[in-house]
Amino acid sequence: MEATGWRVADEVLEAFLETVLETDEDDQPVIDFDGLVAERLADGSTYRLETSTTTVEIEASTVANATERSMDELRQSLEPIGPFVTNWYVWERTVGGRETARRAFLRWCEGAPLDDPKVETVASKTDTSDVLDRYDALESGVVRHWGELQITTRLATEDGGCTGTGTGTGTGAGERVYEIRHVQDADATDETLEDHDDPRDAREIVTYDADGRYRPLKTAPTLVAGWRFAGLSGDDLVETVRTIYPATVANWHREQCGDLDVDHWLETAERQTGIYDVIDELPRETLEWLTEACCVDSQCLKRREWEYAADDPIDTDPGDGVFPCREPCSLVIAAARKWAILESEEEKTWELELTTTEMNQLAEIVDAVADGRVDEIREADVYDGANRYRARYLRAKRMDDGSLGEGATNR
């Protein structure tokens, strides 16, 4: 980034000087943040502000006796390190919340290393720690994916808009502005999307799928497209993400800090009471089927971290989601109750009168329902075994009393 011409806003300048003035003489830098070090030299005459590429020195007397004119001079002398100063202001004053999930998430959004002493992950090391590189990227917009969300972070312009639109180099406060849209709308023009700026609008968006059906699982990959949240502050961004994918930021942050608490199947099942008390009776081998049914990428965007037990892993692919799943969710628990009851039934041998094609057709119907393909089968496609007319014909021919059992005998 070309730092020349970077005008540091008044509120940033004031906050920065106020902090620098707090420097005492014990040789400790008063600011040591994202590559910016501010310290007072031992003799007390000078403040030294240092980055990897530039060093600015300011006489203590200038800072202590600042007039309007000398403030302008100070502002000019800070220009070479403007991005570092505004970057410090944003994270220390606007965002705050050291060691919180909110701050970590906002840092992740712009590709900044997570400045949390508990975080020592590989992921954070690959991010751009250099502030100038990061500001360059923020000019054009840093894009991240969170489930089905595409989150873009930019520097705000004076009119509250975003950079990258030819309107200038920011407010001088370093303020970030965020946009969220569906990944499917990555290339959609803004005008074609429904605009929102209130995080609570997201509640309506997440409640129904494209067919208008209720979505009880927020991380199901069925989020509708066609909308965008634009001009969001950091707090509103986090609130919107929380509404769309509840608790994912908190659990991801714990994972980044290396202290994600995972409750495996058995612990979760044994904790249940009331009508769910039975689920710990679900046989071990059924957990593969259960996770294949519910906990794969086609059904849920979370990455399963829980196993049958800590020393008894489940073979099903845990998924590739960016946010972790730390214990079986309430939908899995509810489904498991049904399976626990069903699996207690004894197996029997049945004798059915079916042609080979009819037998195969049953498998095609199960497949179509399991993959949610039923609505895609064309009305007249009688070559598909799960076609409605084919299924109705089978029912008419073989299910006089509403069940396949008419012609079947239980041996």
Add this chain to the structure above:
Amino acid sequence: MQALVIVAHGSHLNPDSAQPTYDHADTIRKTGAFDEVREGFWKEEPHFREVIRTVESDEVFVVPLFISEGYFTEQVIPRELRLEGWDPDLWESDGTDATEVTLEVGDAEKTVHYCGPVGTHDAMTDVIVKRAETVTDDPDVGPGFGLAVVGHGTERNENSAKAIEHHTERIREMDRFDEMRALYMDEEPEVDDVTDYFESEDVVVVPLFVADGFHTQEDIPEDMGLTDDYRTGWDVPGIVDGQRIWYAGAVGTEPLMADVILERAVDAGADVGDALEQVESWTSERPAAGD
């Protein structure tokens, strides 16, 4: 910093179940009394299990948006929130007296003030009366009217009926309605026979439920004979056996419920400034007499 967490049942099947929780949370957010206001659910997300970790505040006031003390407030919620050292006896309640207990949680460095359910708070009595006013569109409703408070009732939990009786008795003491009755879906006296229990020509029926759903929008209107088929709807008031039935739907959807949630938090030590007055002024806006 202090946070309010409203915990409610939610549903895997019905998208409207969580709506009152969101509505009341929004009202309380608007007062600015808490640094954070969050919703947590048994059947939706964030789950009870994960809601505490989503707040930054050190002090968390948890208010169950449930009608009675019992299985959920005594077992499920404390267990899922990981309330350390929880014991129902800490509430020292005989079924309707639970106010607050302060505990730590097992998965975060937070102090949790676990409050009694909204349904048993004395302020709930006012919400039931307010509901009667809303459904009749008459701020002075009372004379000439009977009022039925309807509960689920179940043999599995005696506290369920206690909450209904508690409020019925308190409204009776107001001497406002000509007749008062507690009725139930699953035990005697049953809401099916509502007209048997009242002589008044007009009867307001207020179900003490949190959200409108299967029971309040299907069972109760059909059981009372207000409609043959809930899908075709019903009139308010509707005529049953020659009496006018003003069916109010779930009391939990009344905007004044936000006040009860706040009262629970205040009883537990939350500093809410003038939020109670704000909520009351927002929810009591009604035309003055003679308008």
